[in-house]
Amino acid sequence: MAGELLQQGLNWLTLGATYALIALGFSLLFGVLKVIHFSHGDVSLVAPFIALATIQGVIGATSAELGAGSLLLGCAVAIIMTGFIGVLLDVLVIQRFRTAPAMMALVATVALGIVLRELIRHLFPNGSNPHAFPQLVQSQVTLGDGIQVPAFSLLAIAISVAAVAILFFVLHRTRLGMRIRAVSQDRDAARLMAIDPRRIFFATFFIASAVGGIGGLFFASYAGVVRFDFGIQAGLIGFSAAVVGGLGSMSGAIVGSLLIAGLDTVIQATIPNGAAYRLVFAFVLVIMVLVFRPAGLFGRTVVEKV
Amino acid sequence: MAPLFIVIAVEFIAAAALRQFLLAEDWRVVVGILVLFGALFGLMQLRPAIEQKIADAFREHRRLAVIIGVVLAIGFPAALGGNSYAIHLLILALIYSVLALALNFQLGSANIPNFATGASYGIGAYASALLAINYGVSFWVALPFSALVATLFGFALGLPSMRTRESYLALVTIAFGVVVHQLLNNFEWTGGPNGVVGIPAPSLFGHSFSSPIKLFGLSLPSQANFYFLSALLLVIAIVTANRLHSSRIGLAWNALRADELAARCQGINVVWYKVLAFAVDAFLAGFAGTIYAFYVSFISPDNFTFLVSVTIMTMVIVGGMDNILGVIVGAFLLTLLPEKLRAFSDYRILFFGVVVILFLIIRPQGLFPQRLRRYGGDS
Numbered sequence: 201m202a203g204e205l206l207q208q209g210l211n212w213l214t215l216g217a218t219y220a221l222i223a224l225g226f227s228l229l230f231g232v233l234k235v236i237h238f239s240h241g242d243v244s245l246v247a248p249f250i251a252l253a254t255i256q257g258v259i260g261a262t263s264a265e266l267g268a269g270s271l272l273l274g275c276a277v278a279i280i281m282t283g284f285i286g287v288l289l290d291v292l293v294i295q296r297f298r299t300a301p302a303m304m305a306l307v308a309t310v311a312l313g314i315v316l317r318e319l320i321r322h323l324f325p326n327g328s329n330p331h332a333f334p335q336l337v338q339s340q341v342t343l344g345d346g347i348q349v350p351a352f353s354l355l356a357i358a359i360s361v362a363a364v365a366i367l368f369f370v371l372h373r374t375r376l377g378m379r380i381r382a383v384s385q386d387r388d389a390a391r392l393m394a395i396d397p398r399r400i401f402f403a404t405f406f407i408a409s410a411v412g413g414i415g416g417l418f419f420a421s422y423a424g425v426v427r428f429d430f431g432i433q434a435g436l437i438g439f440s441a442a443v444v445g446g447l448g449s450m451s452g453a454i455v456g457s458l459l460i461a462g463l464d465t466v467i468q469a470t471i472p473n474g475a476a477y478r479l480v481f482a483f484v485l486v487i488m489v490l491v492f493r494p495a496g497l498f499g500r501t502v503v504e505k506v
Numbered sequence: 507m508a509p510l511f512i513v514i515a516v517e518f519i520a521a522a523a524l525r526q527f528l529l530a531e532d533w534r535v536v537v538g539i540l541v542l543f544g545a546l547f548g549l550m551q552l553r554p555a556i557e558q559k560i561a562d563a564f565r566e567h568r569r570l571a572v573i574i575g576v577v578l579a580i581g582f583p584a585a586l587g588g589n590s591y592a593i594h595l596l597i598l599a600l601i602y603s604v605l606a607l608a609l610n611f612q613l614g615s616a617n618i619p620n621f622a623t624g625a626s627y628g629i630g631a632y633a634s635a636l637l638a639i640n641y642g643v644s645f646w647v648a649l650p651f652s653a654l655v656a657t658l659f660g661f662a663l664g665l666p667s668m669r670t671r672e673s674y675l676a677l678v679t680i681a682f683g684v685v686v687h688q689l690l691n692n693f694e695w696t697g698g699p700n701g702v703v704g705i706p707a708p709s710l711f712g713h714s715f716s717s718p719i720k721l722f723g724l725s726l727p728s729q730a731n732f733y734f735l736s737a738l739l740l741v742i743a744i745v746t747a748n749r750l751h752s753s754r755i756g757l758a759w760n761a762l763r764a765d766e767l768a769a770r771c772q773g774i775n776v777v778w779y780k781v782l783a784f785a786v787d788a789f790l791a792g793f794a795g796t797i798y799a800f801y802v803s804f805i806s807p808d809n810f811t812f813l814v815s816v817t818i819m820t821m822v823i824v825g826g827m828d829n830i831l832g833v834i835v836g837a838f839l840l841t842l843l844p845e846k847l848r849a850f851s852d853y854r855i856l857f858f859g860v861v862v863i864l865f866l867i868i869r870p871q872g873l874f875p876q877r878l879r880r881y882g883g884d885s
Binding site: 307310 | 617619621665666669670672673674676677678680681682684685688689691692812813816819820823852853855856858859860862863866867870
């Protein structure tokens with residue numbers, strides 16, 4: 201009993217950590233750009249495909265077995281490339297909507313997500329089919345009194361905590377972080393202080409997309425497979441988590457992710473065939489939160505100035 | 507040129523071009539017609555006087571234009587020479603025109619991004635199909651009933667809009683669409699992923715819609731029944747849209763689009779008009795869903811995905827927000843084009859995505875922008 205509870209608890213934290221890595225990107229980008237980057241989930245889920253391609257490339261070139269080395273290399277390449285893809289999307293599309301009504305940027309990024317998904321489908325060999333994604337670590341770890349837990353969960357939680365800690369450190373203790381926060385506060389005032397908002401936007405896109413990429417890798421590794429259209433699900437869950445917590449609030453995104461992951465775990469454990477309804481319950485939670493606290497649990501209500 | 511002549515020429519040329527487009531087998535012909543359309547459009551861009559002249563001509567001979575349009579629409583299936591595939595494409599284009607007009611009330615008039623039109627369409631289709639299969643209800647009873655059901659859901663979807671705006675509201679609509687799709691896919695009484703099969707064809711005065719129309723020795727394929735039905739629906743949708751656009755409701759929606767806060771200060775009940783936009787959208791989409799279900803006689807959750815909603819949104823954006831003619835042109839273009847360019851059909855969804863982005867960047871007002879409201883004068 202205690203073992204199963206621990207198992208479910210770890211499950212919950214693993215899912216929560218994965219969602220949080222993606223949700224943080226939504227919140228960070230919204231905080232700085234005041235624009236919803238709806239294709240962020242799809243950007244995050246490009247990472248596993250880049251990792252797969254890199255690993256296959258390495259194995260093809262050295263004819264070695266799938267080892268920790270190639271896996272690590274694949275993930276590292278994927279995370280960095282995903283960061284650059286985020287910047288690329290901003291340069292190509294999103295920056296053109298800086299001054300446009302929010303709705304246009306929203307529709308454009310939804311379309312951008314579709315384009316990304318379709319590009320994966322057409323460019324990746326056999327892109328329409330699901331691809332097996334290797335578990336990052338496969339062993340089981342024995343805790344205290346003989347309870348076995350998958351090492352992957354522990355690794356995912358540890359890396360997520362580390363990533364979030366680094367993100368908070370960068371945002372609050374470095375010059376770059378100060379500039380990001382300055383631009384997020386007031387774009388024009390920041391410019392008066394000799395901060396170039398364009399460069400800050402690029403940096404934000406890189407950070408958010410790279411962190412999302414880590415989340416995408418966990419997402420694929422947790423499921424064991426990855427498919428071109430997983431991005432929409434990851435994006436909806438990540439965005440919902442960010443909204444539940446309050447868009448723009450970093451800690452809100454984490455709390456929101458843990459809430460949605462918790463709901464997810466409970467439903468899968470208690471309702472037969474519950475997995476089929478996971479998005480339904482997640483969205484019911486989102487709608488409830490929005491109806492009773494429109495700015496999210498940790499969000500500040502924006503007072504309109506006339 | 508005499509205005510009368512302009513009206514007749516424009517309508518006949520448009521009908522002939524559509525006929526050629528539908529019957530074209532070779533993709534080069536399709537591309538040729540498209541280039542012609544693009545060139546005409548470019549010409550009107552360069553010489554706004556031409557566009558103005560056509561618009562004035564239509565305003566002057568409004569009644570005649572409508573009569574010619576109706577006659578052309580009635581005669582059109584005969585002109586296609588019994589090509590049932592062409593009629594099938596026309597029906598799809600008509601149904602999507604209605605859906606695009608439905609979304610236009612929100613996206614175009616009131617600037618509410620609703621990503622759930624596909625779901626309302628599905629609710630209408632499922633409500634009528636299940637009624638017909640389980641209770642033997644006839645099409646003519648199921649039609650208004652399913653529209654009512656869809657409207658109720660539309661109200662429910664509109665309720666959170668009291669508290670949420672813009673991106674948050676968009677999330678609610680996306681969530682609604684995904685939830686509806688997942689429920690349809692998982693419930694047993696909706697047939698699950700297999701959908702509903704064997705929806706009986708409607709009949710009118712003893713004439714079954716699954717049999718060909720025979721009139722004065724002329725025989726039309728059975729699809730023509732549904733062509734006339736969906737054309738009638740589109741006419742109803744156009745009249746509704748026209749009426750609403752020129753009523754206080756249309757004005758209130760436009761005020762909402764311009765500035766919600768200012769609209770509220772003017773005493774406009776913002777919440778009510780938002781919820782109303784959702785309800786009208788759902789009502790028309792429910793209608794369209796019913797006709798679709800009875801036409802294809804088989805529906806499954808995959809007909810009503812998030813992508814369907816995005817497709818409808820693309821039609822509104824490409825055609826022109828809050829411009830009835832523009833929205834219909836957008837719907838026709840985006841329904842027929844992927845079907846006619848079969849060779850590239852695998853890239854259809856990619857094409858939609860790229861087109862939306864390009865239009866939002868280059869021409870956010872669409873092919874046919876909203877014309878200024880005219881008050882007084884002869885209109």
